[in-house]
Amino acid sequence: MTDTAVRDKAPRKQAFAVLFNRDNTLLGVLIVFVALVTVIQPRFLQWGNIVLILASAAILGVVALGEFLVIISGAVDISIGAIVAVSAVITSVAIQAGIPAVWSAVIGVFASAALGWLNGILVAVAGLPSVVVTLATLGLIRGLLSLFFSSAPLTGGQESFGWLWTPRVLDLPPAVLLFAGLALLVGGLLRWTQLGRNIFAVGSNESAARIAGVPVRRIRVLTFAIAAVLASIAGLLIVGQQSMIQLGQAGSGFEFLAIGAVVLGGVDIFGGSGKVRGAVIGVLLLYSIYNAMVLAGIDAAWQDAVVGLLILVAVIIDTNRARFSRRSGRR
Amino acid sequence: MNSLRKIPQLRLLIIFMLVVAVCAVLEPVLLSGENIQSALTTYIVEIALVTVGQALVMITGGIDLSVAGVLAVVGICVGTLSAAGMPTYVLVLAGLGIGLFCGAFNGLVVTRLGVPPIMVTLATGILFRGIAEGLANGKYFIEYPSDFVQLGQGTWWILPAQVWIAAVVILILGIGMRTTRYGRWIYATGANLRAARLSGVPVHAARISVYVLSGTLSALAAIVMSARLNSAAPDMGVGLELASITAAVLGGVSVFGGTGSLFGVLLGVVTIAALRSGLTLRDVAADIQNIGIAALLLIVLLLDRAPLLTTLRARRSPRPEPPTKEEHELGAIAVADGVADTPPLPDRAAHP
Numbered sequence: 182m183t184d185t186a187v188r189d190k191a192p193r194k195q196a197f198a199v200l201f202n203r204d205n206t207l208l209g210v211l212i213v214f215v216a217l218v219t220v221i222q223p224r225f226l227q228w229g230n231i232v233l234i235l236a237s238a239a240i241l242g243v244v245a246l247g248e249f250l251v252i253i254s255g256a257v258d259i260s261i262g263a264i265v266a267v268s269a270v271i272t273s274v275a276i277q278a279g280i281p282a283v284w285s286a287v288i289g290v291f292a293s294a295a296l297g298w299l300n301g302i303l304v305a306v307a308g309l310p311s312v313v314v315t316l317a318t319l320g321l322i323r324g325l326l327s328l329f330f331s332s333a334p335l336t337g338g339q340e341s342f343g344w345l346w347t348p349r350v351l352d353l354p355p356a357v358l359l360f361a362g363l364a365l366l367v368g369g370l371l372r373w374t375q376l377g378r379n380i381f382a383v384g385s386n387e388s389a390a391r392i393a394g395v396p397v398r399r400i401r402v403l404t405f406a407i408a409a410v411l412a413s414i415a416g417l418l419i420v421g422q423q424s425m426i427q428l429g430q431a432g433s434g435f436e437f438l439a440i441g442a443v444v445l446g447g448v449d450i451f452g453g454s455g456k457v458r459g460a461v462i463g464v465l466l467l468y469s470i471y472n473a474m475v476l477a478g479i480d481a482a483w484q485d486a487v488v489g490l491l492i493l494v495a496v497i498i499d500t501n502r503a504r505f506s507r508r509s510g511r512r
Numbered sequence: 513m514n515s516l517r518k519i520p521q522l523r524l525l526i527i528f529m530l531v532v533a534v535c536a537v538l539e540p541v542l543l544s545g546e547n548i549q550s551a552l553t554t555y556i557v558e559i560a561l562v563t564v565g566q567a568l569v570m571i572t573g574g575i576d577l578s579v580a581g582v583l584a585v586v587g588i589c590v591g592t593l594s595a596a597g598m599p600t601y602v603l604v605l606a607g608l609g610i611g612l613f614c615g616a617f618n619g620l621v622v623t624r625l626g627v628p629p630i631m632v633t634l635a636t637g638i639l640f641r642g643i644a645e646g647l648a649n650g651k652y653f654i655e656y657p658s659d660f661v662q663l664g665q666g667t668w669w670i671l672p673a674q675v676w677i678a679a680v681v682i683l684i685l686g687i688g689m690r691t692t693r694y695g696r697w698i699y700a701t702g703a704n705l706r707a708a709r710l711s712g713v714p715v716h717a718a719r720i721s722v723y724v725l726s727g728t729l730s731a732l733a734a735i736v737m738s739a740r741l742n743s744a745a746p747d748m749g750v751g752l753e754l755a756s757i758t759a760a761v762l763g764g765v766s767v768f769g770g771t772g773s774l775f776g777v778l779l780g781v782v783t784i785a786a787l788r789s790g791l792t793l794r795d796v797a798a799d800i801q802n803i804g805i806a807a808l809l810l811i812v813l814l815l816d817r818a819p820l821l822t823t824l825r826a827r828r829s830p831r832p833e834p835p836t837k838e839e840h841e842l843g844a845i846a847v848a849d850g851v852a853d854t855p856p857l858p859d860r861a862a863h864p
Contacts, residue, residue: 257630259754309813310767312575316754317806317813324803331797437577441634450631483646489639496631497621 207447207462210495214466218473225476232352238468239360240422241438242461243415246367247408248439249460253371254404255384255452256304256311260296261439263322264409265432268293268416270330273338273428282341290413296322297409301402319436326429342421356418363411368457380404384452441488442467445495521764521776523815527808528783535790542790549672553664553740555785557678559755560778561733563763564682565726566756567777568689572722573702573769574622574629579730579756581640582614583749586734588644591653591744600660607735608728614640615727619720637753644746652745656738664739674736681732685725686774698722702769759784762809783808 219226244261251258272289276282296318303314345356371377379400382390391397412432419431440450446463448455470491474484536542562579569576590607598606614636621632666673689695697718700708709715738744757767763780765772784805791801 303810307814312757312767313761313809313813316758316761317809319754320758320802320806320809324800324806327797327799328803437634437638441638444631444634450628480646480649482649483642486639486642486646489635489637489642493621493632493635493639496627496635497625500627500631501625 207445207459207466207495211462211466211469214469214473218469218476222473222476225473228352230472230476232348232354232357234465234468234472235357235360236346236354237472238464239354239356240415240418241435241442241467242360242464243363243418244412244432244435245439245442245460245464246363246457247411248436249443249446249448249455249457250367250371250380250404250411251311251408252440252443252448252450253384253452253455254380254401255387256401256404257315257440257450258297258300258405258408259312259315259436260300260319260322261315261408261412262432262435263319263326264293264296264412265416265419265435266326266429267296267322268413269338269419269428269431270326270416272417273420274330276338276341282338285338285341286417289416290410293409293413293416294406295409297406297412298402300409301405304405305398305401323429323433330429338420339422342417345418345421356421359414359418363414364457364461367411371457376400376403381453384454386453438467441492444499445492447495447499521773521779524762524764524776524779524783524812527812528779528786531783531786531790531808535786535793539790539793541793542786547789547793551785551789552675553672555788556781557672557674558733558737558740558749559752559759559785560682560781561678561729561736562749562752563756563759563777563781564685564774565722565729566753567760567763567765567772567774568685568698568722569629569726570757570760570765570767571698571702571769571772572719573705574719574722575633575757575767576618576723576726577630577633577753578614578618578637578640579726580749580752581637581644582611582727582730583734583737583752584644584746585614585640585647586610586731587738587744587748588648588653588746590735590738591656592647594656594660595653600657600663603657603660604663604735607731611727611729611731611734612724613727615724615730616720618727619723622723623716623719641746648746652743653738654743656742661739661742664736664741674740677732677736681729682774682778689774694718694721699770702771704770755784758805758809762812 215226224230244265248258248261251261268289271292272285275285275288280288300311300315300318303309303318304311307314345359346354348354350358371380379390379395382393382395383397383400383404387397390400416431420428442463443455443460444450444463445466446455446459446461448459448463467488470488471484474487475481479487532542541547562583566576566579586607589610590603593606594603618629618633618636621627621636622629663673663677668676689698697708697713697715698721700711700713701715701718705715708718734744734749737748741748759780760772760777761767761780762783763772763778764776787804787808788798788801791804792798796804
C-alpha cells in the first residue's frame with residue numbers, strides 16, 4: 182500500500198514514504214536492534230549465538246507461518262497451539278505403540294490436518310466467526326488431549342526425531358533449515374500459485390472474491406488445513422527436541438505468541454496484505470529480543486513485559502505509518 | 513410462540529435449565545445451598561465481573577484480550593502494598609485505580625492512535641502480565657489485613673460478601689445499559705461506528721469508557737480473588753481472557769458488536785458455572801470440563817444458524833436472504849475499528 186505513496190509525485194515526502202514502508206521499517210528496526218545489542222554485548226553476533234536464536238525461533242516460526250496464512254485470509258486461528266500439541270502427542274503415542282517413526286509422523290500430521298479442516302468447515306460452511314470457532318475448538322482439543330492422553334509424560338519420540346536438532350550444515354540443525362524451507366514454500370505459494378492469490382483475495386474482500394468466482398469456502402477450509410499441517414510439523418519438532426516433557430502442554434500460549442509475531446511482522450490483522458518476510462522477521466525479532474535480554478543480563482522476570490511493550494510499540498508505529506503514507510499518498 | 517421468541521436468550525435459558533436439570537438429577541448435591549454458595553464464589557463472581565467488562569467492550573465492537581493481564585498486575589500491586597502494611601481502603605482504591613489506568617491506556621491507544629483493539633489488547637495483555645511477573649519477581653503474596661480478606665471470605669447477611677459487591681456493580685451497569693443515554697451510545701457505537709458518530713454520539717468517549725470499565729471490573733475481580741484465596745501470584749487469572757469471551761459469546765454478545773445484554777451475559781456465566789459445578793461433582797478434571805463448555809458454545813452458535821429456525825421464520829414472513837456472517841465480517845470489523853473511516857486503499861487487493 183505504500184507503493185501508492187512512492188508512486189505519487191510528492192518528492193519531499195518520498196523519502197519518508199520509503200522509510201515508513203512496512204518491510205523497510207521492520208528490517209530497519211531489526212538491524213538497529215542487532216547493531217545496538219552487538220555494541221553492548223559483542224557475543225550477540227557470534228555465529229554460535231545466531232544459531233541459538235534461529236534454533237529457538239524454529240518451532241514458533243513454523244507455527245507463525247500457518248497463523249500468517251490464516252490471518253492473510255482474513256481470519257484468525259486461536260486453536261493453533263492446541264493443534265501443535267495434537268501432533269506432538271499422537272505422534273509420540275504412535276511411536277510408543279511400535280509404529281515406525283515415519284508413519285507415526287504421518288498419523289500425527291493427518292490428525293492435526295483433520296482438526297484444521299474442522300475449523301475451516303465451521304468457519305466457512307456454518308458461517309461462524311473464526312475467533313469464536315477456534316476459541317471453542319481450542320477448549321475442545323485441549324480437553325480431549327487431557328482426557329485421553331493425560332497422565333504419564335510421553336517419551337520415546339526423541340530418538341526418532343532427535344536428528345532434527347543435531348547440528349549439520351554450518352552448525353545449523355535441520356529444524357532451522359526446515360523452517361527456512363517452509364517459509365520459502367509459503368512465500369512461493371502466496372506469490373506464484375492461484376491458491377495464494379485467492380487467499381489474498383478472500384482476505385482482502387470476501388464478497389468481492391466470491392462474486393469474482395473465487396471458491397471462498399474451499400479457500401477458507403484449505404487455509405485452516407494448511408495452517409494445521411504447519412502446526413503439526415512444529416509438533417514434530419517439539420517431539421524431537423525434548424525427551425521428558427508433558428507433551429499435552431506443548432504449544433500452550435503459542436496462539437498469542439504466533440499472532441503477536443505475525444503482527445510484529447507488519448501483517449495486517451484484518452487480512453489481505455502482508456509478506457512472509459514480515460512474519461519471519463517478526464519471529465526472529467521476538468527471539469532476538471529474548472536472547473539479547475539474556476545476554477544483557479536483564480532479569481528474566483521482566484522479559485515478558487519488554488516483549489509486550491515492544492509488540493505494542495510496533496503495532497502503534499505500524500498503524501500510524503499506514504495512516505501517514507495514506508495521507509501523503511493522497512495529497 | 514411469537515411472544516416467547518421475543519424473550520432474549522430464550523434458547524440459552526432453555527439450555528441452562530436443561531444443564532441444571534440433568535446435573536441435578538445425576539448429582540442432587542448440585543442444588544444444595546452449600547454447593548450453590550461455593551459455585552458462586554469459585555465459578556461465578558470473579559468471572560462475571562471480568563465477563564461483564566469484556567461484554568461491554570465487545571458490544572462496542574472491540575475485544576479486550578488484556579483482562580487477565582490487568583487482573584494479574586492489580587493482584588500483584590495490591591499484594592505488594594498489603595505487604596507494605598497499607599490499610600484495606602488504600603488497597604481497594606489503589607487496585608481499582610490501577611485497573612482504571614490500564615483500561616484508560618487501552619482505550620486511548622485504540623481511539624487516539626487508531627490501533628485495532630485486538631492488537632492493542634494482545635500486546636498490553638502480555639505487557640501487563642509481564643509487569644506483574646517483573647514486580648513479583650518469583651515471589652507471591654500471602655499477607656493481607658483481615659478486613660480485606662473479608663471481601664472474599666466473609667458473609668454479609670446470607671450471601672458471601674463478593675456476591676453483594678458483584679451484584680450491586682452489575683445491576684447498576686445493567687440498568688445503565690438499558691435505560692441511560694450512555695447505554696444507547698455504547699450500542700450505537702458498536703452497531704455502526706460511523707453512523708453513530710454522524711448522529712452525534714461521542715464515539716471516542718464511549719469507546720474509551722468501556723475499556724476503562726473493563727479494566728476497573730478486572731481490578732475488582734483481582735481484589736475479590738486475592739481476598740478469597742488470601743494470596744496473589746503473577747499467574748493469577750491465566751486464561752481468563754478466553755473464558756470471558758466464551759461466556760460473553762454464549763450469552764449472546766456478537767463479536768461484531770452492537771448486540772448483547774448483560775442479562776444474557778450473566779446467564780452465559782451461570783450456565784458455564786452450572787456445567788463446571790456439575791462436572792466437578794462427578795469428579796471430572798478442570799481441563800476436561802473444557803470439552804463440555806466448548807461443545808456447549810458450538811451448539812449454541814450452531815443453533816443460532818439452525819436450518820429449522822430459518823425455515824420457520826421464512827414460512828411466516830418471506831424476506832430477502834440476509835447477508836451471511838462471513839460477508840458481514842470484514843466490513844463490520846473494519847467499520848468498528850475505524851479502518852473504514854478513510855476510503856479503502858486502491859491497491860489493497862493487488863498485493864503480491
